[in-house]
Amino acid sequence: MKVVIAPNAFKNSLPADEVAAAIRQGLLQGGYKGDCVCHPVGDGGDGTGALLNHCLGAEVIAATVADPLGRSITASFGWIAATKTAVIELADASGLRLLDPKEYDPLRATTAGCGQLIKAALDRGAAEILFCIGGSATVDGGSGLLKELGVVFLNEKKEPLQQLPADLVSLRGIDRQHSDPRLNATTFTILCDVKNHLLGAKGAAAVFGPQKGAGPDEVRLLESGLKQLRRITERVTGTDINQLTYSGAAGGVAATCMAFFNAKAVNGIDYFLSRTGFEALLKDAGWVITGEGAIDHQTLEGKAPYGVARMAKRYGIPVIGVAGKVPEEEDTALNEYFDWLLPINEQPLPLEEAIRLTRTNLEKTGRKIASTLNSQLDIP
Template sequence: MNILIAPNAFKNSLDAQSVAEAIALGLQQSRLDCQCQLFPVADGGDGTGSLIIKHLNGTFINTPAHDALGRPIAAAFGLIDGGRTAVIEMADASGIRLLKTTELNPMLANTFGTGELIKAALDKGVTKIIIGMGGSATVDGGMGILHALGIEFLDGDGKSLKPIAAELINIAAINTSNLDKRIPGCEIIVLCDVDNKLLGPEGAAAVFGPQKGAAPAAVTMLDAMLARFAAITLQQTGRDMTTIKHSGTAGGAAAGLYAFLNAKLVSGANHFLELTDFNRMLQNCDIVITGEGSIDEQTLQGKAPAAVAAAAKKKGIKVIGVAGKVPAAHSEALNQVFDQLLSINSDPVDLATALKNTRNNLIITAQKIGDQLALS
């Protein structure tokens, strides 16, 4: 039996490659006679860029940058397509994983370092840039990125503002005359792992601000700041960043890049599968196993396991989904996408324990899957 193992990362536990390896090991320990192909996937979240570069045999370019709090760091981006396309991982410069929990502060954190990576890529002569925006520590609407590329944010007195979220509320004008002249000739594609728009109860501040250290009062302020940014942007460019699908991605950075860099915001999962020619992997495949940390009906809104399952279903291939957490109640929507959904946690456990045991539980679950398939 030919099995394609195509999981996303299990957040805060294992990256996608490690998840795939654990599932393969469990299958090999089972009674099933099988051949496993490992094809870790992503949807724009943290780790997407690295997987694209590896799948397409790209090269990594090291470059200095700054983290979300402005400290110098060593970062990297990738080149694919014969050096014509750069792949940038926002989390490599502006990521939450680069900060201590006590340092999280979206009022002060900014995306400037990601802008530095874009400039470094342009220096290599690329004409296309793909950006995976998951895992950022920021809610600045992309202000830092835009500042790094030459855009100036001005207050009512015409003075330049620091490129941090706390200053968004003071924007009176935006000077784009010094925007890097190479930007108009470069196609920019933003891989988004969420559908959220910029503002409101489902917006960048409300949904993602708390994960990045924002207390309730700060969430309200951040939403107002992003609204101010959007209003000035609409006034000057005619582009309404509040109505665009995916605009809440990465603390609204996707919205800023859409408005000022003409970036195309796309479903990260679907674009990833297309870019890496995932359909090729489905040839001569009997079963697909996919998964991520949690699978529920929200997974169907652009997450990698759902995109993998949809691609497999089109070819009539059975799909098994595994996750740390799956719905206890029946879900017709999920059942239309996944033939079987399994939790790797056999008993209710606290989150810390579940995360610690992810690899072992994946192996055990995969072995059970293999034994079950051997009997069918």
């Protein structure tokens, strides 16, 4: 009986490919004799680009770009020559993981480096861009990215804003006449793992700003800047970016890419599964194992394990969900998609220790799953 192992990353602990490998190792240690097929997945979050590069056979191209605070770094993008497709991971140039926590500064951090990666891909002749936007250090509404691609943000004196995103509150005009024309001929798809809108209590500043170092006053300033960006963008493009689903993703970068470059934002996990041929792997599968750091009711809002489980259920395949944390009480909605939810920690642990033991506990969980599956197959 074939088991398909398709987990997402366990955030701050293990990338998806290592999670899949640990579960497979545990299954083998537990004496499971069936096929174990690993297909780690991403939903647009940090690491999705690397998985797409692997699945699509992309060449990795290095480029010198700015980090979130403007320092020169080497980042990369995936390149598929046959289709002229570039796979760009926002976090590689503008990610929170590039900063020490004491450097978190969302009033100064920008997506400029990511714009430079896009420009490098266009210079190479990109006809398609796959843009994975999780893990950003920014709440700049994509202004840094747009500036690198020729969009100019102006104050009331029609002078360029100097400090993005802090100066967005002074935004009075946007000049797009010199924006890179190559983007008009490029298919631009943004993979998103959250559906938040740009503004408000569930918006980019309020929800994600504190994760990136913003205190209450900074959240208010960022929100004011994004409101002004919304007003001027609507005047220039005719698009109310706050009404767009996914507009709050990655500090608002999805919003302005949709407005200025006709980019299309999509549910990251559904797109990933389709693009990487996951459905074909389900043929003859007896079980699917998926998971990530936590599986709870929010998982059903479009997270990776939900996407995997939903596709498996179309074929009547039972699904095992593994996570560092699962609901203590039965959740009827989750039970529609997950036949078995397994916490990898046998007892409550401090977060740091749980993270340190993730690989070991995933292997233990794999052995536990193997024991159950073997008993179903009458394997001693």
